[in-house]
Amino acid sequence: MGKKNSNSMWGGRFAGGPSAIMQEINASIPFDKALWQQDIEGSLAHVAMLAAQDIISADDAVQISTGLKQVAEEFEKDGIAENWDLEDIHMHVEARLTQIIGSVAGKLHTARSRNDQVATDFRLWVRDTMDAADSALEQLQIALVTRAGEHAASIMPGFTHLQTAQPVTLGHHLMAYYEMFARDRSRFSDARARLNQCPLGSAALAGTGFDLDRDMTAAALGFDAPTRNSLDAVSDRDFALDYLGAAAQCGLHMSRLAEEMIIWASQPFGFVSLPDSFSTGSSIMPQKRNPDAAELVRGHAGRIIGCLNALMITMKGLPLAYSKDMQDDKPPVFEAGGLFMLSLAAMTGMVAETTFNTGRMRETAELGYATATDLADWLVRSANIPFREAHHITGAAVKLAENKGCALDALELDELQAIDTRITDDVYTALSVDASVASRNSYGGTAPDAVRERVAEAMQALNMENM
DSSP states (O other): OOOOOOOTTTOTTOOSOOOHHHHHHHOOHHHHGGGHHHHHHHHHHHHHHHHHTTSSOHHHHHHHHHHHHHHHHHHHHHOOOOOGGGOSHHHHHHHHHHHHHGGGGGGGGTTOOHHHHHHHHHHHHHHHHHHHHHHHHHHHHHHHHHHHHHTTTOEEEEEETTEEEEEEEHHHHHHHHHHHHHHHHHHHHHHHHHHOEEOTTOTTTTOOSSOOOHHHHHHHTTOSEEOSOHHHHHHOOHHHHHHHHHHHHHHHHHHHHHHHHHHHHSTTTOOEEOOGGGOBOOSSOTTOOBOHHHHHHHHHHHHHHHHHHHHHHHHTTOOSSOOGGGGGGHHHHHHHHHHHHHHHHHHHHHHHHOEEOHHHHHHHHHHTTTTHHHHHHHHHHHHOOOHHHHHHHHHHHHHHHHHHTOOGGGSOHHHHHHHOTTOOGGGHHHHSHHHHHHHOOSTTOOSHHHHHHHHHHHHHHTTGGGO
């Protein structure tokens, strides 16, 4: 009989190597190689702490640190050659380190496990990704505020049920999305604060008998403190779910804006012309100008939500502490992260470069009888008519305007008085779309002056004055 080979990573208990199927299902290097920078960062902090605590010698720590930096330079330059026998990024780093400095590399893994190592690496990656998301969201907000300032007085129809409701300003509409993305940024900020505890030193699940300084490693890696419970630390993926939840919510907001751009760009609306850089043509219909970037942002939102669901379902029944199911935690987060950042970049570009057809917007607001509510309100205020009766009178005026194919403020006074004699020529102060939006000057309202105040506040919050 031939000699059975023991697995160098699993140790002497396993006489035979893994089967091909087991090797493939067990290996995570195809996706967790994305964590190599965080893995080396965590290892550098860990080895510095081991030396400071006299757990390993200063000379060994220098050799290990120097070797780790060389590994980082190689990975940065050449990428990572996947070896499924080594399973994951942690063993790839350690294997290459051993090739460089020899057996002293084995001391790096003193007082830690791959369980606390991956929990730390993953937190670092998610934290970096949250910071990148916040910066990208800020750029999207800047684009929205800039365009809102340009169009603080541009009139468009406001909708409910996608039916013309009341006139609003385009600036007011764009600032609604500024507020949504501000809430999204707050969600990422809250999630980051909860994430920012360091699992390193929790070891496999129970902590370690070595005299560690976990505050030292936490501080070196930019965490606020070490985690307080080793069982929770190695098995917690709330931080990843928090990230996916915030990304999914923000994806919904981007999808709503994308949907509006798609509708507005259609010929029946004609409110916007999307930039060439975010549109495509048709292979057989030369007249087509397709809003593909907006449609893909809308589609990506569904995939991000799917990533959130995938990780929630993976985690829903896992007992403490670590289970191999959790190896599947990273693919949905990595996928969502890529889709999310791409969507943010595309949406920011579309907002910044889209041409708004404000003439068409105004025309639609006027022909949509968006000032009908203003007429009803005027009848209540000026003629002391009960609202239900005023509503009926207004309906008759709208029907007349529809039959004539004109706006409400284009109706003659005698035509309005034929509907109700209590209407006077003072009604025209309420019937125009300009008068309608100007009258809504309450805090948070659509009046141009109110919009300019909100834009100024947003510019200050974003520090745009110094840009």
